[in-house]
Amino acid sequence: MPNGVIVPTDYKYGFSKPESYVFKAKKGLSKSVVEQISSMKNEPGWMREQRLKALEIFFSKKMPKWGADLYAINFDDIYYYIKPIDRQAKSWDELPKEIRETYDAIGIPEAEKKFLAGVTAQYESEAIYHSFKKQWEDKGVIFLDFDSGLRQYPELVKQYFGRAVPAADNKFAALNSAVWSGGSFIYVPKGVSVDIPLQAYFRINAANMGQFERTLIIVDEGAYVSYIEGCSAPVYTVDSLHAAVVEIFVKKGARCRYTTIQNWSSNVYNLVTKRAFVEEEGTMEWVDGNIGSRTSMKYPSCYLVGQRARGEILSLSMAGYGQHQDVGGKLMFLAPDTSGEIISKSVSHSSGRTSYRGLVKVIKGAERVKCNVRCDALILDEKSRSDTYPTMQVGEDNVRISHEASVSKIDADQLFYLMSRGLSEIEATSLIVNGFIEPVVRELPLEYAVELNRLIQLNMEDAIG
């Protein structure tokens, strides 16, 4: 294949629509680009300051020396801001036709009709479609795109912005802090339980375009929210960069679940920093699925700062031709009686590479911590690769930490059994793979689980067919 651009010809969501942008910042990154973004958005002064400071940090930081290979990223060849339409559409019909068609193709309206209540659809760098059920607004739940959040609740945003993921955390967090646009802002007031998941769709749709969304979720005491983020990007021939930052604050006794299914096209670098601070008796659950992208580096983390806080990370990754999924999770036990679990399932096929990378850290004084890590990997063929890089740092003796991992291939007996019952090799393999990842998939909302099953079948056709 030319230039190492790897796109299966039958890539299901591999369509792109003609670009119709109102504003496109010029390629490359500089102080003036950042200032331009900030003034386009009419931001308060402090945010502009933060952006410029973050830009300096970005320039001063080196690329990470560990993890996946990022050599091909050319920061000068990326658009850092594109604004698709002037104002936000209030209803579906108001959206431009092309954008509507794109969404129709991945089935948002159907999904919404059924049981999705709020949708923030991110097409390019701006949230363009926003609907929200009135009942939640009455309860005081805020669910906005980040720009609107900043405009309408500047104090709240200022209080939390960059507190979980400071710009200096890593090079890509700095990049995001400098050029972020779009993303979601969620605030759930004390004691409010949002029963239906809040949902956002993210897409990249311009060649060479970076997507730098920023998400901030604050779940106040005793509240509950589930947030779902799904990505499905069209195919382009030039490498794209996706560097998002997600910050979550789970207050006392609150619970938050954050679900991602990432299906970027296989030329996207997906480098995301996700972190949650969990206070006393709070629970944070990350459900993180990585199906697409050329290279992912993503380690959702829970900083368990309050007593009896709990963190769970369910990670699912799949790597095919030309892909490297370097994903996992991080649990930081910073208070007594905290507990956590990481379950990782990875599948590599068609010369893909999956790496689980995880950190479990217990500080001195965090007594009675319980933590269990389990990672299983499936390798489907001889050209593929699977790694496990777990790290445990335990500074407290009164703890219970365990880690377990296995690497296996598809069991020939199972395959034979299924095929003797009349299934084709592809069907049988998909069935086994679906069974293997089931512990993670069963935590997904139905429509995602269905889509995932289809995607796996599709991948298996590539792998075997």
Added chain:
Amino acid sequence: MIIIDKNQVKLILILLGSSRQARTINNRLEVVLAGENASIEVVGLVLGKGDESRALEAYITHAAPNTKSNVKVRAVLRDKSTFAFRGNVRIERGAKGADAYLRSDALLFDESKMSDDSPALEILEPEVKAGHAATIGKVDEQMLFYLMSRGLSRSRSEKLLIQGFINPLLEKLKLASKSKVKSFEF
């Protein structure tokens, strides 16, 4: 680097913690299973007390078919001692039928620390069996309770449990020192 050739079977024993040794010891073990049916077993026993800081690194590479590796490390840490274990098992493409297992268990007491425990796997070949596991923690409170309910003191019960924890490895060490298998004592 230790290279294990075809059909060779080797046992490497590592004992970190006898009183004769210097306080800070760093050990790095590199093994390449270079020939078919080569097999390596690494048994490591680590005892730490006082302010000792111990480290062990084990890098095993499976470069040939039907090779086997089994790394077992157990550590008992007391007082302010710390232990860091880094293990990496790599199975190269073509090393069909390789069988690798990497395991580390640590018992912590007092203010001891497992400063780093990274048992990594890099698998480039699907026709293999590979696994790793690690545990870090105190002695099991329930077992302790059981023993104490039978009239043993807390420290006596703890000692029994520690013995139970290290005995399987200790037996190997004893056995090996009598036989002709090469044993390394650091």
